[in-house]
Each structure stands twice: as C-alpha cells, then as structure tokens.
Amino acid sequence: MTNRLNGESRKKVIMTEALLEVRNLKVYYNTERGTVRAVDDISFNLPLGQNLALVGESGCGKTTVAKAILHLLADNASIRGGEIIFKGQRIDSLSEKEFDKLRWNEIAVISQSAMNALNPVYRVGDQIIEAIEAHQKIDRKSAREKVRRLFQWVGLAPERARDFPHQFSGGMKQRAIIAMSLALNPSLIIADEPTTALDVVMQDQVMEQIVHIQKESDSSILMISHDISVVTEVCQYFVVMYAGKVVEACTVENFHNMPCHPYSMGLLLAFPTLEGEARRLISISGFPPDLSRQIDGCIFYDRCPFRKTICQNETPPNVEVGPGHLAKCHFAHQAEQLRPVSQKEETWEPTMA
Ligand SMILES: Nc1ncnc2c1ncn2[C@@H]1O[C@H](COP(=O)(O)OP(=O)(O)O)[C@@H](O)[C@H]1O
Ligand SMILES: [Mg+2]
Secondary structure (H helix, E strand, O other): OOOOOOHHHHHHHOOOOEEEEEEEEEEEEEEOOEEEEEEEEEEEEEEOOOOEEEEOOOOOOHHHHHHHHOOOOOOOEEEEEEEEEEOOEEOOOOOHHHHHHHEOOOEEEEOOOHHHOOOOOOOHHHHHHHHHHHHOOOOHHHHHHHHHHHHHHOOOOHHHHHOOHHHOOHHHHHHHHHHHHHOOOOOEEEEEOOOOOOOHHHHHHHHHHHHHHHHHOOOEEEEEEOOHHHHHOOOOEEEEEEOOEEEEEEEHHHHHHOOOOHHHHHHHHOOOOOOOOOOOOOOOOOOOOOOOOOOOOOOOHHHOOOOOHHHHHOOOOOEEEEOOEEEOOOOHHHHHHHHHHHOOHHHHOOOOO
C-alpha cells in the first residue's frame, strides 16, 4: 500500500482487516467501595489504515481501555476477561518484558499527562535518542539527525533538542512527546486527550500538527477525547463509550449524520458543529451511573429522554443498524424518528424525578 492515509484506499480496507481488536474486554478496579466495573465487556476493531476515536464523557472508561492496551493499568486494576489483539497477536497476555519490545516501537503513547512524561534532568533530545537506541541499532550521529528531523516535523526548531524540559512551554513539551511517539515509526499511536492540558490556541496548533503528521506517516491513531470536535478532524471511525460499555460504533460520517444511540445524539449537541452553525449547546442532564453498582437494563436509562419500561428491565442488545454500525439500544431501529426530537432543547431538560 503506498499511502494508507489516502482517502480512497483507506475506505476500501474498512472493516476488512484490523490493526487492533478489543474483544469482550473487562477491566475492574478493586476499591473500598467495592468493585468498579470501569470497562465492562467491550469490543471494537481499529481497521488497518484508519484512525479510531474513543469518545464519551469523563469517567466512562476510556483511559482504562488505553491503559489496558499499553500494560499500564494501576495496581488495583485487573483484566477480568476478554482479549486484546494487535496485528493478529494477543498482547494482553504478554509478559512485561515481551510487551516492552512493542512499546514505542510498535505501540506508542501520547498521554494525557505528557507534560510530566519528560524527565526534567535530561535534555529533551537526549531522551528521544535514548528511546530510539533502546530499540534500534543506530549510531549516535544518525540518532541525532533523526531527532532533528522529528523536531522539524512537529514544528520545533531542531536546535531546541539541546534544551531541558523546563525551557519548553506546555505546547512545546507536547510536541516533543509527539516527536518521541513517532521516533520509531510505530504502527499504532494511542493519544489520550492529547491537548486537554493546553490552552485553546495551543490545542489548535498541536491538533493541526497531529493532522499533518497523520497525512505523512503510516501510523494509525487511537485518539481518546471527551471533545467530539477534536477527534472528528482526525478519525474515520468512532467508538462511543458510556459507563464502561460501547454504546455505538460507526464511521465518523454516520456518527454525525445518523447517530442511533440516544447518548450519541446527546453528545453531538454538546459540541459546536464543524460548519459553525448557530445553535445553543445542550448538555445531557445528570451523571453517568455509579460503576460499583450492578445495573439491570440499559446503563443510559436514568438520562435517556426516550426511555421505556423495557429499557429499565432488559439489557439492550448490540443492534447492527447498518454495515459496521452498531448501537446498543432497544430502539436503535427507530433512531430516524428519534433524531429530530433529540435536536430539540426541551428533550434534554431535566425532568422532576
Ligand atoms: N485506579 C483507580 N481506582 C479506582 N477506580 C478508578 C481508578 N482509575 C479509574 N477509576 C474509575 O474507573 C472509571 C473509568 O475511569 P477512566 O478510565 O479514567 O475514564 P475516562 O478516561 O473515560 O474519564 C471511573 O469511574 C473512575 O473513577
Ligand atoms: Mg481519561
């Protein structure tokens, strides 16, 4: 394949081959309050040559998914079921030593706390060189040259590679982390809220950089965000998480034009449209449920404007509403009728319990 990011060739591979497959993954946390079901039986595929967005409000389990893939789960977390498959190989069951061979090399991360990912006592460039040398047989001069190129690529002046992290602004540190994540040309980059810690101007610049890099590189991105606008620019495929479950999975076009889960419909209204159409932003009232309690029926029941009795009592199935388009809702097939109603502000007004 010449350019995997080229629009047409990318579309052809959709759903045929997966770079990453998450199957029936369950990740629970042990806490004093009991077991928190942060990721509860979720499945999705990242098709080869595509970028995937994992979206949903804070607390829905997105970071836990990323950490499970990256072997970075907290000590009180445990994988209770399922499989994570990367390029056809199971990676959740690898030992730390085995997974370290993939880290940076095959799977790199741009984390939420990238600002703190740089070691303050080493020069920024040297940290990237170290990451390269850990995986590649390469002489120092070539490694330095590579860092210069990477810096240029992410919009940093190459001579700044000699700086220490404290000499960098937040946006520059984030660019340096992006350079580091690209250093070994990984197949998959996991970016967890990569711009959330930055101010708005910097957010735009760093996102532009990521979009630009995407066009040039062969890496796929799994981008996690609570911000729909951010991921829409970068990702072709959307996985919507709510309360530890995938409630909808579809292409970016379908997510925007024909969302089939009421939660997706609500999320869409909480962000400005790309066309900048004037309308009030709506927030879904209420909060996600307590994940330490067993929930019967639909997890979105409490907040759903379209709920019916069946939703309280029966767990909704994953309904295939179209090719590659799943929605976990009893009324997924009626989405067309629900969509116009969902766009009315009063639909989402809190009701008196
Ligand atoms: N180390 C932990 N111990 C206990 N609960 C945790 C821990 N980390 C995350 N959680 C809980 O798991 C759920 C999912 O969290 P997280 O994966 O960070 O969601 P997101 O990234 O979507 O905001 C939340 O309810 C959160 O409070
Ligand atoms: Mg998170």
